[in-house]
Amino acid sequence: xxxxxxxxxxxxxxxxxxxxxxxxxxxxxxxxxxxxxxxxxxxxxxxxxxxxxxxxxxxxxxxxxxxxxxxxxxxxxxxxxxxxxxxxxxxxxxxxxxxxxxxxxxxxxxxxxxxxxxxxxxxxxxxxxxxxxxxxxxxxxxxxxxxxxxxxxxxxxxxxxxxxxxxxxxxxxxxxxxxxxxxxxxxxxxxxxxxxxxxxxxxxxxxxxxxxxxxxxxxxxxxxxxxxxxxxxxxxxxxxxxxxxxxxxxxxxxxxxxxxxxxxxxxxxxxxxxxxxxxxxxxxxxxxxxxxxxxxxxxxxxxxxxxxxxxxxxxxxxxxxxxxxxxxxxxxxxxxxxxxxxxxxxxxxxxxxxxxxxxxxxxxxxxxxxxxxxxxxxxxxxxxxxxxxxxxxxxxxxxxxxxxxxxxxxxxxxxxxxxxxxxxxxxxxxxxxxxxxxxxxxxxxxxxxxxxxxxxxxxxxxxxxxxxxxxxxxxxxxxxxxxxxxxxxxxxxxxxxxxxxxxxxxxxxxxxxxxxxxxxxxxxxxxxxxxx
Ligand code: HEM
Ligand SMILES: *[C@@H]1O[C@H](CO)[C@@H](O)[C@H](O)[C@H]1NC(C)=O
Ligand SMILES: *[C@@H]1O[C@H](CO)[C@@H](O)[C@H](O)[C@H]1NC(C)=O
Ligand SMILES: *[C@@H]1O[C@H](CO)[C@@H](O)[C@H](O)[C@H]1NC(C)=O
Numbered sequence: 305x306x307x308x309x310x311x312x313x314x315x316x317x318x319x320x321x322x323x324x325x326x327x328x329x330x331x332x333x334x335x336x337x338x339x340x341x342x343x344x345x346x347x348x349x350x351x352x353x354x355x356x357x358x359x360x361x362x363x364x365x366x367x368x369x370x371x372x373x374x375x376x377x378x379x380x381x382x383x384x385x386x387x388x389x390x391x392x393x394x395x396x397x398x399x400x401x402x403x404x405x406x407x408x409x410x411x412x413x414x415x416x417x418x419x420x421x422x423x424x425x426x427x428x429x430x431x432x433x434x435x436x437x438x439x440x441x442x443x444x445x446x447x448x449x450x451x452x453x454x455x456x457x458x459x460x461x462x463x464x465x466x467x468x469x470x471x472x473x474x475x476x477x478x479x480x481x482x483x484x485x486x487x488x489x490x491x492x493x494x495x496x497x498x499x500x501x502x503x504x505x506x507x508x509x510x511x512x513x514x515x516x517x518x519x520x521x522x523x524x525x526x527x528x529x530x531x532x533x534x535x536x537x538x539x540x541x542x543x544x545x546x547x548x549x550x551x552x553x554x555x556x557x558x559x560x561x562x563x564x565x566x567x568x569x570x571x572x573x574x575x576x577x578x579x580x581x582x583x584x585x586x587x588x589x590x591x592x593x594x595x596x597x598x599x600x601x602x603x604x605x606x607x608x609x610x611x612x613x614x615x616x617x618x619x620x621x622x623x624x625x626x627x628x629x630x631x632x633x634x635x636x637x638x639x640x641x642x643x644x645x646x647x648x649x650x651x652x653x654x655x656x657x658x659x660x661x662x663x664x665x666x667x668x669x670x671x672x673x674x675x676x677x678x679x680x681x682x683x684x685x686x687x688x689x690x691x692x693x694x695x696x697x698x699x700x701x702x703x704x705x706x707x708x709x710x711x712x713x714x715x716x717x718x719x720x721x722x723x724x725x726x727x728x729x730x731x732x733x734x735x736x737x738x739x740x741x742x743x744x745x746x747x748x749x750x751x752x753x754x755x756x757x758x759x760x761x762x763x764x765x766x767x768x769x770x771x772x773x774x775x776x777x778x779x780x781x782x783x784x785x786x787x788x789x790x791x792x793x794x795x796x797x798x799x800x801x802x803x804x805x806x807x808x809x810x811x812x813x814x815x816x817x818x819x820x821x822x823x824x825x826x827x828x829x830x831x832x833x834x835x836x
Contacts, residue, residue: 353403355394356384366396373397377689377812378719385720392706395690397811399537400430402690402713407727409702410692410716411761414769416700423771425695426713432536435548436529436557440615446602447619451774454598455506459781460666461593462506467664467835469505469513470785473498478824481794486823488799492633492816496523499629500621502782507595507620508568518567521560525618526626528556534811564614568596572610575600595620627687628779632786633816634807635682638734640796640822641804645736649674650791654832657788662833664788669781673755677740679783680756683765685722690812691764692716719814721762756780792832794824 357369357380373380373395384393384404392409394401405413413421424442433439441447455462477494481487500522504513512518532553539547547553575597582589591597599616600608607613639646652674660668696712708714723731742754752758757776759768766773773779790796798804805817 353392353394354384354388355396355401356380356387356404357395370396370398374811375809378809378814381689381717382720385717385724397537398534399432399541400713402693402715403708404690405692405714405716406704407716407721407762408704409706409714410764410768412702413694413714414692414761414772418770420696420698420700422695422697423693425697426693429695429713430533430693431529432533435536435544435554436532437554437561437615438619440612441607441619444604444607446599446607446616447623448771448774450595450598450602451620451623451778454602455595455775456777458593459778463664463666463669463781463785465505465509466502466782466785469502470498470782470789471835472514473501474786474789476501481824481826483826483828486797486825488821489824491636491820491822492629492818495633495636496625496629498786499632499782500625502786503621503625503628505594506778507617508571509592509594509596512567512571515567517563521563521567521618522621522625525557525560525564526622528560529622532557561614561618564618565610568614568617569610572596572600572613576608624775624779628782630687630816631679631683631779632783634686635679635783635787636790636796636822637804637816637820638682638736639678639791640798642734642736643797645674645678646791646795648737649678649787653788653791657833662835664785664835666781669784672784673743674737674740675784675787676756676780677738677743678736679780680739680754680765681734681736683756684763685719686807686814686816687718687765688813689717689719689809690715691718692767715812716764716768718764721764724762727762789836792836793827795827796822796824799823 355366355369357372358365359368369380374397377395377397380395381404384395387393390406392406393404395404418424424445427433428439428442431438433442477497478489479487497519500519501513504518504522507513508518535551535553536544536548575592579589579591591601596613596617599613603612603616607616639649653672656668656671657664693713693715696708696710696714699707699710701707721727725731739754739756746752746754757766757780759766759772759776761768766776799821802820805820807814807816809815
């Protein structure tokens with residue numbers, strides 16, 4: 305009995321102990337959760353501006369708004385834009401809040417010094433720099449400089465390579481087409497692979513640009529980076545380092561990095577070797593004209609190694625391949641939907657090249673103004689809800705009196721500006737030649753041109769100001785060349801009963817429906833030009 309009692313006592317005791325341990329743990333968890341939420345909340349309420357998209361009060365309203373931003377950023381920004389017209393408001397996403405700027409503020413900030421208003425810090429923060437390794441070159445500006453100084457100025461020289469690779473890529477990626485049967489084409493994949501090939505030709509040259517492993521890296525790095533960023537972003541900030549470590553969350557992108565180094569390493573080392581030999585022999589080393597070489601020539605000695613040069617290639621792809629293929633896919637979707645634009649564009653391209661003795665050069669590309677207008681219209685409000693991301697590094701007060709505190713992230717509502725009837729006539733209508741007509745009119749007034757590469761404080765597809773996309777001159781020409789090959793050789797249309805699908809929202813990005821197919825048919829008659 306005694307023993308029995310003691311046993312009961314013991315178990316009772318034990319249970320009691322368990323309970324207290326349990327409740328203590330519970331209390332601790334709650335305390336931790338409370339502190340976490342408080343911290344998270346304070347991270348997110350760093351400005352006094354109203355937050356758009358909040359439907360219920362308190363922390364859970366905030367969580368819901370963040371959740372909703374992933375699937376419906378467009379309407380959140382739109383409702384804020386109209387509700388707080390001409391004023392600032394905040395949108396909240398998983399890992400940060402952003403103050404939405406007015407057009408006047410964009411203009412003011414677009415020329416602000418980098419130590420106050422920073423593009424690279426914005427990228428670092430929103431792309432989880434410390435985890436994804438995107439901060440490797442912070443303090444340098446290699447990619448932007450090389451794009452601005454080399455890529456743009458050498459367009460005349462690299463154009464031959466772009467034409468050759470565009471032809472090869474489309475021949476490889478498009479199915480065999482005939483003049484009497486419509487062939488179904490998976491546009492999204494076809495365009496992505498074609499753009500990856502054509503851009504890679506300029507970035508790393510032959511033969512690697514045709515290597516399937518390289519193409520996998522060139523196409524996959526961006527997507528996997530975004531997946532990684534989204535996973536990390538939806539993890540509360542305080543447990544993020546633990547989460548990243550626990551789930552080895554960067555393994556996807558690390559494997560691309562290793563692959564890139566394996567593929568590029570021998571090429572980089574050979575170039576170093578050839579340069580060294582030429583120097584020793586006193587001969588001249590004929591350098592290749594590609595992005596890789598421009599980086600080799602530009603970087604500081606501490607970055608002149610396989611690891612860093614490979615990383616710069618990945619960053620070039622990150623900045624360009626997806627943006628270009630999304631734009632070009634949009635353009636084809638819009639072209640198939642606006643058949644009335646096909647013939648005028650085709651005629652313009654044919655006329656321009658004929659007048660130029662069958663040769664595409666920069667002057668000819670510049671004369672493709674209807675094509676340019678069509679691209680510009682197609683990109684209007686269809687690529688991003690927000691661009692012009694910046695991080696404020698020092699407390700500033702804008703000229704309209706708006707205070708922006710150090711650490712604030714800001715963005716411009718590009719999709720709203722481009723559909724605002726106050727800023728644009730008849731914004732609801734897709735008019736492929738809207739900008740062409742405007743440029744004719746501007747010409748007659750000798751005013752500012754309205755080509756696609758011209759940015760303004762409310763046409764922000766390429767951003768604006770000192771960090772406006774330096775690849776926009778290249779991309780315009782690359783897309784004109786790709787379209788020349790397609791439109792001079794094929795008719796395109798939607799399958800019976802289908803029409804232009806709406807773009808899909810992914811946070812602040814808008815993505816053309818990757819499942820949509822287009823039908824292609826070869827145009828009758830002989831080749832119009834020998835380069836085709
Ligand atoms: C249609 C395709 C493209 C679109 C829509 C696009 C869009 C943009 C946008 C919105 C920005 C931010 C600008 C700002 O906030 O003011 C940007 C920056 C940048 N883009 Fe593009 N881009 C495209 C293609 C390219 C290509 C082909 C390259 C070539 C390498 C490139 C290289 C860059 C670089 C290096 C930056 C950063 C500029 C800086 O740090 O100052 N982009 N782009
Ligand atoms: C993460 O994954 C990569 C690739 O699978 C591997 O090489 C690396 O060792 C892993 N790191 C950790 C900390 O487990
Ligand atoms: C330089 O000289 C080495 C031998 O001294 C030779 O193998 C190499 O081909 C030469 N390179 C050039 C670029 O002249
Ligand atoms: C920036 O402004 C905030 C209050 O708005 C203030 O607490 C902070 O000290 C200021 N920072 C600097 C560096 O002046």
